[in-house]
Amino acid sequence: MESGRSWSIDSYLNEHFDIPAKNPPGEARLRWRRAVGLVVRNRRRRFRTFSGLHAVDDSRRRKILGKVQVVINVHKAALQFIDGVRRYPLSNDLIKEGFCISPDELSAVTGMREDPTVFKTHGGINGISRKIKASLEDGISETEIETRQKLYGTNKHAEKPPRSFWMFVWDALHDLTLIILMVCAVVSLVVGLATKGWPKGIYDGLGIIFSILLVVLVTASSDYKQSRKCMELDREKQKIYVRVTRDRKTKKVLVHDLVVGDILHLSIGDVVPADGLFVSGYSLTIDESSLSGESEPVHVSEEKPFLHAGSKVLDGTAKMLVTAVGMRTEWGKIMDALNDDGVDETPLQVKLNGVATIIGQIGLVFAILTFLVLLVRFLVDKVMHVGLLNWSANDALTIVNYFAIAVTIVVVAVPEGLPLAVTLSLAFAMKKLMSDKALVRHLAACETMGSASCICTDKTGTLTTNHMIVDKVWISDVSVNGATNINKLKAATSESVMEILIQGMFVNTGSEVVKGDDGKRNILGTPTEAALLEFGLILQGDLYDEYNKLARVRVEPFNSVKKKMSVLIQLPNGGLRSFCKGTSEIILEQCDTVLNSEGNITPLSEIQKQNVLNIINSFASEALRTLCIAFKDLNEISDNQTIPEDGYTLIALFGIKDPVRPGVRDAVMTCMAAGIKVRMVTGDNINTAKAIAKECGILTEDGVAIEGRELHDKSTDELKELLPKIEVMARSLPMDKYKLVTSLESMYQEVVAVTGDGTNDAPALRESDIGLAMGIAGTEVAKENADVIIMDDNFSTIVNVARWGRAVYLNIQKFVQFQLTVNIVALVVNFVSACIVGTAPLTAVQLLWVNMIMDTLGALALATEPPNDEMMKRPPVRRGHSFITRVMWRNILGQGLYQLLVLGTLMFAGKRILKIEDPYADRTINTLIFNSFVFCQVFNEINSREMEKINVFRGIFKNWIFISISTATVLFQVIIVEFLGTFANTVPLSWELWLVSVILGSVSMIVAVILKCIPVESRKTDDRPHGYELIPEEPETV
Secondary structure, three states: OOOOOOOOHHHHHHHHOOOOOOOOOHHHHHHHHHHHOOOOOOHHHHOOOEOOOOOOOHHHHHHHHHHHHHHHHHHHHHHHHHHOOOOOOOOHHHHHHOOOOOHHHHHHHOOOOOOHHHHHHOOHHHHHHHHOOOEOOOEEOHHHHHHHHHHHOOOOOOOOOOOOHHHHHHHHOOOHHHHHHHHHHHHHHHHHHHHHOOOHHHHHHHHHHHHHHHHHHHHHHHHHHHHHHHHHHHHHHOOOEEEEEEOOEEEEEEHHHOOOOOEEEEOOOOEOOOEEEEEEEEEEEEEOHHHHOOOOOEEOOOOOOEEOOOOEEEEEEEEEEEEEOHHHOHHHHHHHHOOOOOEOOOHHHHHHHHHHHHHHHHHHHHHHHHHHHHHHHHHHHHHHHOOOOOOOHHHHHHHHHHHHHHHHHHHHHOOOHHHHHHHHHHHHHHHHHHHOOEEEOOHHHHHHHOOOOEEEEOOOOOOEOOOOEEEEEEEOOEEEOHHHHHHHHHHHOOHHHHHHHHHHHHHOOOOEEEEOOOOOEEEEOOHHHHHHHHHHHHHHHHHHHHHHOOOEEEEEOOOOOOOEEEEEEEOOOOOEEEEEEEEHHHHHHHEEEEEOOOOOEEEOOHHHHHHHHHHHHHHHHOOEEEEEEEEEEEOOOOOOOOOOOOOEEEEEEEEEEOOEOOOHHHHHHHHHHOOOEEEEEOOOOHHHHHHHHHHHOOOOOOOEEEEHHHHHHOOHHHHHHHHHHEEEEEOOOHHHHHHHHHHHHHHHOOOEEEEEOOHHHHHHHHHOOEEEEEOOOOOHHHHHHOOEEEOOOOHHHHHHHHHHHHHHHHHHHHHHHHHHHHHHHHHHHHHHHHHHOOOOOOOHHHHHHHHHHHHHHHHHHHOOOOOOHHHHHOOOOOOOOOOOOHHHHHHHHHHHHHHHHHHHHHHHHHHHHHOOOOOOHHHHHHHHHHHHHHHHHHHHHHHOOOOOOOOOOOOHHHOHHHHHHHHHHHHHHHHHHHHOHHHHOOOOOOHHHHHHHHHHHHHHHHHHHHHHOOOOOOOOOOOOOOOOOOOOOOHHHO
């Protein structure tokens, strides 16, 4: 820390326990673990779920993968050199089923060593398809799936077996303080038996042992259930669907159900799920950096047909023949070699490790002082009465008990469950979110989403339903309402015009028509493509099969940069025809002629072009997505020539309707009330975007709508002034979205959540604080780079993630407030009592029970509170804000003082006030102190449900976990006091003293009401998080 700066908890936490939510550097992770030092009771449990410090970043990982691949290849080459031509014998099962190639030989043919000679000796792709009994056109039969899985393997990677319950018990037993207490218990048993005989001599030691076992079992049960939840989430993450051809039908199957012989369909953004061979396709470009470490894209074709699992499709479309799955793929072998357990720790987990370290250090000092004070008082008393040289077994037992109390104070003082409560709360939230259609891939994203101050959302499919229909069509100066006026459209145009239009819609499409199991036609593809294809089928569906057979010479699939799709076909009567379809303004710029209603090609004048632009804007102002389609006839084209980009003839303009999702406007209003700014980022026309944004409540009177390119034209100063006002960004390219996100983060310290569905959205998803990928429309590359997958593509689900994120943060604050109160009171009571009276009123067994109430049970009760509407009526927690707020300190100190006052009064004047005069008066008052202390915690746990609101009972009966734990705590407290006194050093209490305990505990609720009426001056912050304050640029003003 800088000299002259005063020490505070916040400054200490920020210096040693502050890490970024995404890709934390190794040095930051090492720094906080060093800062924890030795103040960890159970390192094995505390750090169990975290990945090791040897974890590497993406660039280093790619290099390592490349080296591993080289080693694998060299190893293979060496084996082949030694063995000569290796033979792969066929098993009897393979021969019986009619297969002519073994799984090992098949995976060797298509492995990373890509030997074309070996491939050709098998007869190329046709030869291999025959050997594995697969049809390149029809695929395999569904009836063969089980046989193929048995003979060639399943598409699953080897997983480590799940940890059993007893492994968690073993972890819990590694708690150093519990081990020391066990030793103390054994010593107590031996000395007790020697001095007091059987059975009285075993009670103290046996009580400690039973308490330790109870703590261990409860802790292990909690950890075991938590690990089960995480396993369920992991299984859900692996549910990826792919398109295959089976029995002549195209269908979606789970990636794990993929088998050798399947014909797999690939498109932009897919991650190749198995090894295989290219069958057919267009412009297929693959990124194999995750396999080889080389970032250069690989072009795959019939000449270079090898495809490998783990690679990503950058461009193009293709069909591939699956030849190796699961652990026989190159990716499976590498992942087996680089198996890495654990996840990166989240910022909140690290911060709470810091809080636990501070409390632990204070507790350690108190424990040592308590032991020393008790020991000194004992020795002084011994010198004064019997002499220092006169020792007995009882004296040794007394010192052992003092030491056990000191160690137990450390158990209570070091809140081992504090960081683990974050994992518990996050796992609970992730489980709930999964049922609400949000799959959290990275633990940190859930807590970060609670601090989100800005959501940059896509329009299509997120704010809208993504169920598209052609609503309006303009063709040859005729504008009609979509499917409702088909006859009018046909009557207004000649057959030749209709023929070209239908041909263009059927051949220039990324969708396809397939027959379902019920025999009906289904359309597979993106909603926009499907809407156009469906419109074409309504116009003249009987021509689909005929036009679909036309040879496609070249295909340039749609992507978010070009914003168009082009295809070059061979006409039946000779010649070539190019069709181009995409964003209206881009296609219009490529046209210099237009098709009139008679089917004649006429020049497209500037006036006509302006008229078309006006029609585009009129469609867009009605919230319609606009697309143009154009064609160009060619005589020939050279092999190295691309599809032409000018000289086209405009055919038609489509207005596609995509209604706003129900509930989106309410969700946007919820965000605004919560201080979260919603910005729409879309590739659509600016007028379409503005119309939808107004309907959703995103675009306000003071807001600004811009096009993506304008963002790059602004200077830094202009951008600083413009950014807070931007509410809509239309005609946005992926890099425009990236610039918007990074500018908001760097200039205004915004916590930005961004949605994405395309491959090119990956940079923005990576750089944002929270990347949200669409589960339905999103590509696998987008999902891989996202932190959360929105399974239903619904904006309301995004808001729900923010609600749960806030719930996690607030729940942990409640738990910390509750635990710190118990810590302070337990430490002070035992220390003051040791100094003044010479004994500790709370024994080791009692402290272990209190520790379980505040640690494991407290975490379960408070860290699993569901979100409520009030959470979304306050501004988000800004970057750098204190975790332990002044409101929390007010409640902690207020409740702590009340409890100390109650326990102190009972300790020093309890017998006189309550007139307890029986022979067991000391044990009775100590039992009352213990009982009152526990009931103070039970009622304070209820108080902690709300840190500022007076009504702490709202929704309490909906949280069955809280009710169950509170009830169980009270019942077990009754059992301890009334029936387990021999082990817990308590005596049964009369109903009057039970009533006193409950009343003293319940008064803490009145204290809480009084405390909440005391105003606490919060640090100066902007109540309106979007009344932005710029980051100072002068060093001296920072």
